Amino acid sequence: MTGAIDTSLGDNMNESILRPRRSNLAVPGSSVKMIDKARGLSVDQIFLDLEDAVAPIAKPEARKNIVAELNRGGFEDKVRTVRINDWTSPWTYIDVTEIVAGAGANLDCLMLPKVQSGAQVEALDMLLTQVEQAAGLPVGRIGIEAQIENAAGLIALDAIAKASPRVETLIFGPADFMASINMKTLAVGEQPPGYDVGDAYHHILMSILIAARANGKQAIDGPHLGIKDVDSYRKVAARSAALGFDGKWVLHPAQIEAANEIYSPRQDDFEHAENILDAYAWYTSAEGGGRGAVMLGDEMIDEASRKMALVISAKGRAAGLVRENLWRAPNA
Numbered sequence: 518m519t520g521a522i523d524t525s526l527g528d529n530m531n532e533s534i535l536r537p538r539r540s541n542l543a544v545p546g547s548s549v550k551m552i553d554k555a556r557g558l559s560v561d562q563i564f565l566d567l568e569d570a571v572a573p574i575a576k577p578e579a580r581k582n583i584v585a586e587l588n589r590g591g592f593e594d595k596v597r598t599v600r601i602n603d604w605t606s607p608w609t610y611i612d613v614t615e616i617v618a619g620a621g622a623n624l625d626c627l628m629l630p631k632v633q634s635g636a637q638v639e640a641l642d643m644l645l646t647q648v649e650q651a652a653g654l655p656v657g658r659i660g661i662e663a664q665i666e667n668a669a670g671l672i673a674l675d676a677i678a679k680a681s682p683r684v685e686t687l688i689f690g691p692a693d694f695m696a697s698i699n700m701k702t703l704a705v706g707e708q709p710p711g712y713d714v715g716d717a718y719h720h721i722l723m724s725i726l727i728a729a730r731a732n733g734k735q736a737i738d739g740p741h742l743g744i745k746d747v748d749s750y751r752k753v754a755a756r757s758a759a760l761g762f763d764g765k766w767v768l769h770p771a772q773i774e775a776a777n778e779i780y781s782p783r784q785d786d787f788e789h790a791e792n793i794l795d796a797y798a799w800y801t802s803a804e805g806g807g808r809g810a811v812m813l814g815d816e817m818i819d820e821a822s823r824k825m826a827l828v829i830s831a832k833g834r835a836a837g838l839v840r841e842n843l844w845r846a847p848n849a
């Protein structure tokens with residue numbers, strides 16, 4: 518054992534990537550009952566919705582509910598996000614001013630749906646800054662989560678990710694996305710009928726993931742509307758988790774356990790990753806011979822192995838995994 522693991526994350530990864538977001542619970546801002554129930558659920562993030570889960574006539578009351586419930590507290594163990602309406606709607610300004618002025622101290626992020634350009638993120642950043650200043654809040658603490666829900670958003674991914682240091686996540690919005698590109702399906706989650714080669718969403722998911730990683734952001738998979746079919750949820754979640762996504766939306770308590778499990782590393786992978794970090798640190802030290810590529814059991818490890826292990830170690834630690842066995846240096 519070589520002591521503390523070097524957890525510096527290197528290339529383009531920062532601390533916000535460690536904030537767990539395995540399960541992201543959508544809760545309509547119009548339902549105080551559902552908001553209250555969310556307090557007791559073991560999700561990493563909740564987002565209180567002002568957009569598509571709330572009818573236009575119910576939005577004014579939903580804003581008031583959200584302010585009151587955020588201020589009432591009880592969500593401090595979760596990332597607290599509010600999804601506002603997009604810039605093509607008449608409501609973005611009023612959403613931001615009312616929610617941030619009313620409950621900014623009890624809010625971690627705003628989620629901006631249907632983002633189409635970096636300029637839309639910059640506009641939200643500027644508005645947020647003004648409202649934070651006017652409300653006497655620290656400037657820049659509230660993050661932005663950007664939903665990618667149409668072809669324009671996909672093309673502008675890199676600009677969206679770079680538009681503001683407030684951006685924490687890029688989120689796939691499959692329902693709006695499929696509608697916007699005229700995909701012929703009504704099922705959100707599974708493959709479109711007639712598509713029998715590979716995964717129809719692979720390009721979109723991979724593009725979001727690459728833009729997120731190139732800019733040190735998290736990549737989040739969106740909803741699965743068949744809320745009773747947890748097996749199907751698991752299958753779809755496992756695909757984006759395998760690519761490297763950090764989490765997925767949950768719409769129903771039955772999906773929560775699946776998300777928390779699927780987006781956490783398995784215990785044995787976590788132990789293995791931490792062993793790689795310890796072994797590599799020791800072998801590359803003067804004491805361990807200053808070597809760059811070494812054998813760990815039957816496996817050759819090098820600097821690239823260290824980077825892969827750091828990702829699994831960081832995700833495991835963020836998910837609360839605890840190591841059971843320590844690696845020991847030869848003759849230690």
Ligand code: GLV
Pocket residue numbers: 630664666689690691692693694739740
């Ligand atoms: C989520 O907002 C979606 O459109 O899938």
Ligand code: MG
Pocket residue numbers: 569630666690692693
């Ligand atoms: Mg949507």
